[in-house]
Amino acid sequence: MNEVRKIEKEFLSEKAYRLIKNKVSSSNDQHLSIRKISKEFNMGYSPIREACQRLHQEGLLEGLAGVGYFIPQIEMKSIIEIFEVRKIVEKHVFKEVFDSLTDEHLTALSDYTTKEVNSLQQKDIKGFHKYDKKFHMLFFELYNNSVLLNLMKNVMDKYFICSYKTLNSINKKGNVDAIEEHESIIKYIKQKNKQRAIIELMKHIHHSEERIKKGYYH
Template identity: 25%
Template sequence: MINFSHTDATAATTLDDSVSAARRVYLSLRQRIVDMSMLPGVRIVERDLAEELGISRTPVHEAVQRLAEEGLVEVIPRSGTFVARIPLDGLDEAMMVRNALEAAIIEKAAARATPAGIDQLRAILAQQARAIAASDFRAFHRSDEMFHATLAELSGYPGVWPIILQAKTQVDRYRQLTLPLQGRMDGVLDEHKAVIDALAVGDAARAVQAMREHLDHVLPVLEMTRQLRPEFFTAPRPQGR
C-alpha cells in the first residue's frame, strides 16, 4: 500500500491544477484561433497571456505547444510564436475525409432517424435562420456544428463527429471568412433543408447526394477568399512534374 504524505498530496493537487489550467488555456486559445478571434499571423506572447488569464506561464506554454502540434500555432526560432496561417494544401485533404465520413453518417441516419429526430434538425434550422436575420456569423456556425453533430447522433455513431471535428479544424477557420459573403449562409440553410427533407422520407440515396452537394460548396470560393486576404494563408506547394 502506498502512503501519501501531506506534502505529496499538496504536490499532486498542484499538478492536477496545472494540468487543468493547461487544458482550459488550450481550449480557450483553440476556440479563439478556430473562430478567427485570433487571426492568422498574430504574435502570441506567453507572458502576456499568462498575465491576462491570471495564471503562471507553465500551463500557457503547455497549451501553446499542444496547439503547435495541431498546426494551429507556429513557433519560429529567434522570431517568436504566431497563430499559424491556414494551409491551402491541407483543405482539400480535410474535406475528402469529411465527405467520406459524413456520407456514411447520413446513410445510417436515413435508416434510423425518427420523427422526433427530424423535428430536432428542423429546430436547429430555425436557429440558423434567426442567426442569418441577426447577421450573427458565429451563432450560425455554432448551429451548423450542432446540425452535423445531431446527424451523427441520429445515425447511431456519435463518436464519428469528434473525428470529423479534428479533421476539419483548418476548414473551419477558412469558413469563418466565407460566411459573411453575400448569400452564403442562405445557401447553407437551403442545403441543410434538402438533407432534412430526404431524411424525413427515408431516402438514403437522395440524402447522401444532398449532403455531398452541401459539402462540395465549402471550398469553391477558396481562390477568391485567398485573394482577398492572402496574408491569412500559406502558399500552396509547387506541383511536381
C-alpha cells in the same frame, strides 16, 4: 490535496485550450505570445503553454523553437485536403446512421438550423459556425466511433479557421445558401429518402468547398 490541484490544473488547461482555439479561429494576428495570452486570459503560463502544445499537435498552430506559436497561413492545399476528408468520412457516417435517425434527431437538426438563421440575422458569425458544426457533428455522435468523432472535430475546427480567414466568412448569401442546404437534407431525412439525402449532403459539402475557395485570399 494533490488530487484537487491536479483537477484544477486540468480544468485550467481545458479552459485555456477552448479560449485559445476560439482566438485562433477569429484572430487576424499571426504570432501568439504566451505572455500576452496569459495576461489577456488572466492565467498562468503553464495552462497556456499546455493548450498551445495541444493545438500544435492537432495542426491548428505552428511552433518555432525559441520564438513561440503561429497561426498557420491558409493554403489552398489545406482547403482541398479538408474537403477531401469531409467528402469521404461524412458520406460514410451519414449512410451508416441514416436508418437510426429519429424524430428527436430531426428536432435537434431543425433547432440548429433555426439558430443558424438567428445568428445570421444578428451578424453573429461565431454563433452561425457553432450551430453549423453541431448540425454535422450530430451524425458522428450518433455513429459513436471515438476515432472518427475526434477526426471530424479536428477537421471541422480547421474548416472553420479557413472559413474565418476567407472573404466569404461574412458573405450573407453564402451562409443563407448553406442554411437552405441543411434544410434540404432535413427534408429528405423526414421523407426517409436515403439516396436523395446523401446526394443533398454531398452537394452541400461541395458547395461549401466552392464558397471557401471563392473567398480565398493569401
